[in-house]
Amino acid sequence: MSVEQIHCVKPEQAVLVIEPDLSIWQALSSLLKRYFGLVELARNVEHASALFQRFNFNLCIIELSVVDEFQSLFPDVNQSVNSDTSATQLNKVNDPLQINATVKSPYLAFPQQFIVISPSLKSEDILYAMRKGACDFIAKPIDATEVNAVISRWLLQRSSVVNTSIVDTLDTQTNSPNSAFSVLIGDSVAIKQVKKTLNIISSTGNALLLEGEVGTGKKLAMSQLQQSLCSPSDLMMIDCRAPSELDAKKIGLYCANTLQTTWLVFNHIAELPMDKQVELLIALDSIKLNGYQHVRLVSMSSTRLFTQVQKGEFLVELYYRLAEFIVALPPLRQRAEDIVMLTKYFINRCLIQHNTDRKALLNDYSKWGVSDFQCLTDYDWPGNIQELKNTIEQCLLLKVAPKDYFQQLPATPNLIGANQVDTPHSSLGQHYLPIDWDLKCIEKAHIIRVIEHYDGNKVLAAEHLGVSRKTVDRKVKEWERD
Incomplete structure (x- = not known):
């Protein structure tokens, strides 16, 4: 630089x-x-x-x-x-x-x-x-x-x-959220382990398989690998959802014409058709026979690739060629302690991008309360980090606190099929009750639902409902007597 x-x-x-x-x-x-x-x-x-x-x-x-x-x-x-x-x-x-x-x-x-x-x-x-x-x-x-x-x-x-190797000093350098040594943001045990593993792998020539749900940061992990090298590198990204991109001759020519480290990255590898899997296996054999030691293989999958092998939908020979090392990126719900740090990072980026409105945005952000951050950390984030980024930007720009944002969310289909994630709560979104219920039944159902949303925390539930903690306790005791 x-x-x-x-x-x-x-x-x-x-x-x-x-x-x-x-x-x-x-x-x-x-x-x-x-x-x-x-x-x-x-x-x-x-x-x-x-x-x-x-x-x-x-x-x-x-x-x-x-x-x-x-x-x-x-x-x-x-x-x-x-x-x-x-x-x-x-x-x-x-x-x-x-x-x-x-x-x-x-x-x-x-x-x-x-x-x-x-x-x-x-x-x-x-x-x-x-x-x-x-x-x-x-x-x-x-x-x-x-x-x-x-x-x-x-x-x-x-x-x-x-741009230097940081394997030996990783533990001290990644402890700080302000560290310049990682593009992966977080201080949880899970993300620290990912950082350490990636930096160890970067010094080897082994093929790497990155697995993780949509939005967990697989491309960022790839950037982390590149950053960990001591020398410049090239990258060829191939989207396996478009089989036409997989051209064995083109890959071979690309590898032959570059002398520096070259990353061959196969994104959405689990969606590669069987005939193209055979073609890829032949291409990888060609790369090995030609002695291209500078070529590094990285594959990305939003599902467990071995499951595809067990179903007979993915070649076992190709799997073991691509998965010499496997790194599983944790979903956001398994690293909830990183959510506030990520929130702070996205707020920072949003302020930079909208500098002319920074004072007003900061004023709105300062009004976020305990229950707002509780909503952010309690939500399951089926869209992971990408969904969190979108949510933070919407809350800031639309001047809506997270608690109110989740209340306004319409009922949406579950994302289990798309991202293998089950969302246990509807995030206090749209909810329908039987038409023959009276107000007392509706009140009871709603209060219990809010208490469950906050995992039994009646202080947060009371703040959400706009009543005192004593009122919530009194209502619960009445229902217990009934």
Whole structure:
């Protein structure tokens, strides 16, 4: 990545500046907006902790005098905090009692990518900042040439690090949600294991089969594989739903004419017709015989491919050729602890894409309550990450809180056939009751249904219904007596 290319990455970058002096911020702001799509200011550590929970920052610029104070918000600078804390506490950052407390979110860690800003860059100050983990320094008063050089250096270094092998340091680098070392967002055990496995596999020449429901991120996993290589690579994506794309001669010619690592990616491999499976097997034999060691095979399937083999719908020889390694991407319902982090990421992207409306969007987002985040984490997400992204964007742009959004959803057919996912709740959508029921029966059915939706949590149910917790308890006791 050259200095000239740096401006091309602007929409994907976000920076947080922790600086008490507003004049310094004003001098920095115009410079940083050249490189970052989202630039946020915190004049104190309390404000910084609130912003840090709401957004996914690629870089933090911190005044040297507050580094220790900001770091003290995190119980351990190398590990995420107690995962038992509910992610739905995200919205409580505006509460004065919460602001002064330790950051209580299961996905936050002290930023590993930060630059120190200081009026005095003495050798002892530089040494102290380096021990804290600072990657560079900016002196006060602000000099535009120096700031441009520091940010350019950081972006170039970031690009260089991303393109190197990170197998040995994966555990520490993927602990932070602000890490630049993975395109797969999440800090759950399941997604950490996927990241680690992909980085190990990237250094081998084995064929890989990526399995996962629609929307779980198979193409992102492919990007992660490419990112993990130390050298440039080519990619040839073949959609097996269009058998005409599978041309053995074209594949052979493509492999012969490239000397760098070449990824042959077969998307929707389970839908490849039997005659084309034979053709593909012959093509793979040809690649092996010609000694194309730089060719890497990756196949993607939204269903378990071995099930197709058992049904006699997929060649067993081809299966074992393509599935030397298998990585199963977990559905979102199995990594619910990542939902708030993903929500924060999609909000960040939406704000960048609609920068002119950012203030209004932020104001609407700040009104999301506990039950809104509870709805997001409780929902089964049959469309997985893609559905979550769509939902967050709709909620923001339509100015509808998630709780209200789920209430407004019409009754839709189950997606079991399309994505092998059963949705246990209708997400409080359209619901029909017998015409001969009286109001008391309807009230009872609806309240019980809301309580079940919140897994028995009567506080959230009461908030949803717009009544007190005592009212819900009283109604339940009356029904028990009846």
